[in-house]
Amino acid sequence: MTAHNEAKVGEIAPNILLPGDPLRAKFIADNYLENVKQYNSVRNMFGFTGTYKGVPVSVQGTGMGIPSISIYVHELLANYGCKNLIRIGSAGAIHEEIKVREIILGTAASTTSGVNKDRFNGLDFAPAADFDLALAAAQSAEELGFALRKGTILSSDIFYDDNPKFYEKWAKYGVLAVEMEAAGLYTLAAKHRARALTLVTVSDHIVTGESTSAEERQNTFTQMMEIALESLVKMHAKG
Ligand SMILES: O=P(O)(O)O[C@H]1O[C@H](CO)[C@@H](O)[C@H]1O
Ligand SMILES: O=c1cc[nH]c(=O)[nH]1
Numbered sequence: 356m357t358a359h360n361e362a363k364v365g366e367i368a369p370n371i372l373l374p375g376d377p378l379r380a381k382f383i384a385d386n387y388l389e390n391v392k393q394y395n396s397v398r399n400m401f402g403f404t405g406t407y408k409g410v411p412v413s414v415q416g417t418g419m420g421i422p423s424i425s426i427y428v429h430e431l432l433a434n435y436g437c438k439n440l441i442r443i444g445s446a447g448a449i450h451e452e453i454k455v456r457e458i459i460l461g462t463a464a465s466t467t468s469g470v471n472k473d474r475f476n477g478l479d480f481a482p483a484a485d486f487d488l489a490l491a492a493a494q495s496a497e498e499l500g501f502a503l504r505k506g507t508i509l510s511s512d513i514f515y516d517d518n519p520k521f522y523e524k525w526a527k528y529g530v531l532a533v534e535m536e537a538a539g540l541y542t543l544a545a546k547h548r549a550r551a552l553t554l555v556t557v558s559d560h561i562v563t564g565e566s567t568s569a570e571e572r573q574n575t576f577t578q579m580m581e582i583a584l585e586s587l588v589k590m591h592a593k594g
Contacts, residue, residue: 357430360402360415362394368404368411369438370587371431372580373424375536377401377416379443383580384414400427407584410591417442421468421510421539428540432547439488439550439590441583442540445567445576446508446532446555449522453557455565458501458579459531460484460492461508461553466538468512474542482510482541485550487593488586492552495585501578506531508555510538522561532557550590554579 356363374380380401384391388405395402395415402415415431417424424442431437446459453459463483471480489505496503509522509530516522522533537553544551556576559566 357434359397359400359426360395360430361397362402362435364435366392366394366404367402367415367431367435367437368413369436370410370591371413371415371437371440372583372587373415373417373428373440373442373540375417375419375424375444380414380416387580387584388412388414408588410588412584412587417536420512420535421466421470424536425470425539425543428543432543432549437549439587440540440544440552441488441586442536442551442553443576443579443583444534444536444553444555445558446534447559447561448532448557449509449526449561450531451562453504453531453560455557455560455567457504457557458496458582459504459506459508459555459557460489461537461555462489462505463507464510464537464541464553465507465525465530466510468510468538470539471542480542482538482545484541484552485544488550488552488590491586491589492554492582495589496582499578499581499585501582503582504531508537508553509533511535533561552586554583
């Protein structure tokens with residue numbers, strides 16, 4: 356048990372999915388997992404463990420932003436021994452070539468957040484996805500027949516930015532989309548020698564203004580969920 360998670364040690368699987376939205380965690384538990392047990396409801400940040408194709412899998416809501424995901428991920432790594440962590444989130448496209456509903460594998464995450472400046476005395480750390488987990492996701496997407504973009508993303512501290520031109524520079528440097536957690540996840544996984552990956556489905560387009568509804572974000576990003584679940588099965592088989 357931790358300050359934010361009432362699970363007992365052993366109740367959370369080493370393989371875990373991390374949606375920002377706790378109701379997306381419930382959707383995954385309801386629709387994909389068997390033998391499900393809810394292990395957390397502290398702050399309504401739901402966590403569930405079940406099996407997927409016989410493999411123990413947990414799914415834990417993380418909330419929004421690097422401070423929130425960092426609390427949950429720190430506890431999952433330091434207290435519960437999680438090994439393979441896949442964030443499954445929504446994101447805003449900042450590149451014209453990206454379309455709403457596309458799925459992106461975040462190979463690395465730049466950030467506007469100050470957390471790593473604090474951690475590394477003002478110097479830069481490079482938060483990157485785990486290569487083996489990324490490979491498993493790329494193979495899973497191919498086997499499922501789902502398109503998967505690979506590229507860098509931006510973890511921002513600000514959802515409602517005052518400056519509409521803010522993202523232009525990032526796009527110019529090849530950043531595909533903006534979300535709010537991956538850099539925190541990648542950094543903590545590196546510290547704890549765990550594997551982490553971020554998959555996002557594009558829910559909004561910052562350039563074109565296209566968007567999806569909150570209900571669609573909660574319930575229908577199923578291709579991303581299936582890629583992530585199949586990736587965890589592959590990692591489990593590798594041991
Ligand atoms: O859909 P989730 O996983 O919450 O991810 C994105 O959506 C939230 C903003 O609406 C932020 O958490 C951002 O990273
Ligand atoms: O525009 C968006 C959409 C989802 N998540 C974000 O952080 N930004």
